[in-house]
Amino acid sequence: DSGVTQTPKHLITATGQRVTLRCSPRSGDLSVYWYQQSLDQGLQFLIQYYNGEERAKGNILERFSAQQFPDLHSELNLSSLELGDSALYFCASSVRAGATGELFFGEGSRLTVL
Amino acid sequence: DQQVKQNSPSLSVQEGRISILNCDYTNSMFDYFLWYKKYPAEGPTFLISISSIKDKNEDGRFTVFLNKSAKHLSLHIVPSQPGDSAVYFCAAKRGSGSARQLTFGSGTQLTVLP
Numbered sequence: 001d002s003g004v005t006q007t008p009k010h011l012i013t014a015t016g017q018r019v020t021l022r023c024s025p026r027s028g029d030l031s032v033y034w035y036q037q038s039l040d041q042g043l044q045f046l047i048q049y050y051n052g053e054e055r056a057k058g059n060i061l062e063r064f065s066a067q068q069f070p071d072l073h074s075e076l077n078l079s080s081l082e083l084g085d086s087a088l089y090f091c092a093s094s095v096r097a098g099a100t101g102e103l104f105f106g107e108g109s110r111l112t113v114l
Numbered sequence: 115d116q117q118v119k120q121n122s123p124s125l126s127v128q129e130g131r132i133s134i135l136n137c138d139y140t141n142s143m144f145d146y147f148l149w150y151k152k153y154p155a156e157g158p159t160f161l162i163s164i165s166s167i168k169d170k171n172e173d174g175r176f177t178v179f180l181n182k183s184a185k186h187l188s189l190h191i192v193p194s195q196p197g198d199s200a201v202y203f204c205a206a207k208r209g210s211g212s213a214r215q216l217t218f219g220s221g222t223q224l225t226v227l228p
Contacts, residue, residue, distance in 0.1 A: 033215055035218075041220060042218040042220035044218075045215045045216070045217065045218075048215050056215050058215065090158070102148065102163065103160070105150075105157030105158045106157050107155070107156055107157045108157055
């Protein structure tokens with residue numbers, strides 16, 4: 001158990017819809033990262049938050065947005081969903097000044113868009 | 115542009131033999147490298163890491179080698195066990211101090227045959 005909690009674990013929805021994925025980081029971790037893993041792909045970095053502020057952006061579509069709340073949990077919002085958005089979405093957290101860069105991952109949220 | 119590449123999507127090895135997983139990178143600014151292991155229906159978990167100031171790091175059955183001039187790293191597992199069967203991702207980051215997002219390869223599925 002990494003200590004990172006993601007909900008829901010599975011989600012099935014239709015094209016054009018909007019969903020919200022939720023992540024609770026490990027206790028004490030201020031940084032939250034979102035990654036997308038599509039079929040046969042590696043983990044693609046989407047966005048990072050540190051203590052409530054956006055820290056870095058990766059290949060995140062404009063239809064996607066995220067935020068980190070004062071209690072440090074984070075939400076990833078995916079809108080106008082397309083078939084190609086079907087993927088595993090991972091949240092990870094890290095310590096405040098982790099020199100090793102080690103991330104702790106949740107179990108992921110599997111999104112299926114029909 | 116894939117900055118971290120794992121060119122072998124799969125590898126099968128007999129139990130007790132050595133498993134060698136390879137990873138190449140293109141960004142010379144990367145200074146820290148990690149390997150993650152992922153079982154089905156779980157998030158990736160940290161396995162071993164290496165800083166660019168070293169060329170080898172060992173942890174039990176796992177050894178990571180870094181060849182900076184070739185921009186290549188490899189993970190050796192000796193002896194391989196059936197429980198090692200998983201997807202292995204290599205990852206890299208640049209910059210030290212604060213935790214930064216990792217760039218991941220596409221993964222190699224290792225199957226250790228009993």
